[in-house]
Amino acid sequence: MKNTPPPFVGFGLGLRTCYFEEILDTEPNVDWFEIISENYFVSGGKPWHYLSQIKERYPIVMHGVSMSIGSTSDVNFDYLAKLKKTIERVQPLWVSDHLCFSSLGEFNSHDLLPMPYTEESLDHLSQRLSIVQDYLQRPLILENVSSYLTYEVSEMSEWAFLAELHKRTQCQFLLDINNIYVSARNHDFAPQEFIDAIPESAIAQIHLAGHSDFGSHIIDTHDQPICDEVWQLFEQFAKARMPVNTMIERDDNFPSFKEIMAELEQARGLAPASWSKHEYA
Amino acid sequence: MSTLKKLQHDFVAMLQGQNTTFTEHIAKQNGLSTAQRGEIYQNAYQIRLKKVLEQDHEMLGLYLGDELFDHMVEEYLSQYPSRSASLREFGDRIPQLLKSSPRFKEHGILAEIALFERLLLHAFDAADSPTLQLAHLQSIEQSAWPNIVFQLHDSVQLLSCEYSAVESWQALKNGGSPPSPNQGGLRHWIVARAPDKRTGFYPLSQCHFQCLTSIEKGLPFGFVCEAAANVVGDQQQGTLQVMQLLQQGIELGWFIASPQGSQ
Numbered sequence A: 001m002k003n004t005p006p007p008f009v010g011f012g013l014g015l016r017t018c019y020f021e022e023i024l025d026t027e028p029n030v031d032w033f034e035i036i037s038e039n040y041f042v043s044g045g046k047p048w049h050y051l052s053q054i055k056e057r058y059p060i061v062m063h064g065v066s067m068s069i070g071s072t073s074d075v076n077f078d079y080l081a082k083l084k085k086t087i088e089r090v091q092p093l094w095v096s097d098h099l100c101f102s103s104l105g106e107f108n109s110h111d112l113l114p115m116p117y118t119e120e121s122l123d124h125l126s127q128r129l130s131i132v133q134d135y136l137q138r139p140l141i142l143e144n145v146s147s148y149l150t151y152e153v154s155e156m157s158e159w160a161f162l163a164e165l166h167k168r169t170q171c172q173f174l175l176d177i178n179n180i181y182v183s184a185r186n187h188d189f190a191p192q193e194f195i196d197a198i199p200e201s202a203i204a205q206i207h208l209a210g211h212s213d214f215g216s217h218i219i220d221t222h223d224q225p226i227c228d229e230v231w232q233l234f235e236q237f238a239k240a241r242m243p244v245n246t247m248i249e250r251d252d253n254f255p256s257f258k259e260i261m262a263e264l265e266q267a268r269g270l271a272p273a274s275w276s277k278h279e280y281a
Numbered sequence B: 001m002s003t004l005k006k007l008q009h010d011f012v013a014m015l016q017g018q019n020t021t022f023t024e025h026i027a028k029q030n031g032l033s034t035a036q037r038g039e040i041y042q043n044a045y046q047i048r049l050k051k052v053l054e055q056d057h058e059m060l061g062l063y064l065g066d067e068l069f070d071h072m073v074e075e076y077l078s079q080y081p082s083r084s085a086s087l088r089e090f091g092d093r094i095p096q097l098l099k100s101s102p103r104f105k106e107h108g109i110l111a112e113i114a115l116f117e118r119l120l121l122h123a124f125d126a127a128d129s130p131t132l133q134l135a136h137l138q139s140i141e142q143s144a145w146p147n148i149v150f151q152l153h154d155s156v157q158l159l160s161c162e163y164s165a166v167e168s169w170q171a172l173k174n175g176g177s178p179p180s181p182n183q184g185g186l187r188h189w190i191v192a193r194a195p196d197k198r199t200g201f202y203p204l205s206q207c208h209f210q211c212l213t214s215i216e217k218g219l220p221f222g223f224v225c226e227a228a229a230n231v232v233g234d235q236q237q238g239t240l241q242v243m244q245l246l247q248q249g250i251e252l253g254w255f256i257a258s259p260q261g262s263q
């Protein structure tokens, strides 16, 4: 499977139900929208009613939360079939999910549980990725998750693990800078070191989001504005790197659409002129 | 068992409160203890799923009150862990729990309110299909009528309540207090998504309920009229009732287009 970063299409937003009508009414200056894949596994109704109109006006990308690619249980082909069907209907620019496991056997935790960073995990993920990509007949982009624990058995850092996985499989990553920051605080490492370790050829997309700070640790709640430190990390990234599709991700405690748009504009403003999508059109 | 398999197995057991040795997998770090790090995941698991049930069953939550609702969530999480990739389906077995749990089963209205809320959720994102229009019916030859088979739209659900579940749901929704659970007999409802995508529910007479049940079973128009006649005790009245039902159903999008046998 040929895995190169998708072309730069600009700055996107997570498409959420509460913004459907405003998006259709105001046609905001957003370059693309990201949907949660599983929300469209249903057959019809309101979500599809709005999505079919929005996708006529904006490019769409798909982001899943339940593939559980790292699970040691059998590959869930029933899930993959639903995903494939949804991909055919949506025709997204690209498709992503998380580098984690969330289900085991019949049990689903509905959480993004971290993998141990070991040779065994590398082998396992390489194998799974190839099965999934063969089935979907397209690349699957993987997002780094926030974590609150590390494992005794881990043999390398998360960033070394990602870099190695890319080397072996050419897989692309959706770098969530907030997740990197959350994990860095929880495990006491320098977020910049993580970002620097991921090669240009491995980054397909960026997520920017907010979290809840409890002092002793932070929880990745995606329900707060993006914090200053995450903005700074993004600004440095944008200065140093080729343009990467960047998105504001908010999953709860939704502010007005105006506030979300202000974050999108802030991201645009922090990126250098070379990140203007027109140069790459 | 491989290291990875064992680790995932222990993690999942910890989330469900069945394993206390999972902390041995967690590396010691500054700040939080290994136990605290595990607890963050366990709490997140419970909070996330509780929130789903709260959102799906808002009026049931009000009816039960916080304490009983928390008990229900606790029982549900331990007896019916999620097996679906979608959170949308997580609460599907709540009516089942309320019917079987010793704490709740004496109060039959609870399972009915829960089922009503599940049907509303189903109607919200059921499959789209073109709905039957009056013009379709006008093009049907008189002689073909008895054999027409109408088909219910995917969002349509029929509900029969022994208790005042729907009335209680409605009262709570409007900020009032629910009526007595006993209503002295069965009442019938239809839950469906209207053409403007709004989910609605309507009371059904015994006659209309029988008609819709016959349609649901795939019986042709002739049989549906007979079912109606049996309820109202008169052939002509029965047919009139069916025509009224068709008119209401066409307006509200209860049937899908091109009934079989009408070509």
Ligand SMILES: [Fe+2]
Residues within 6 Å of the ligand: A143, A176, A179, A207, A209, A249
């Ligand atoms: Fe993210």
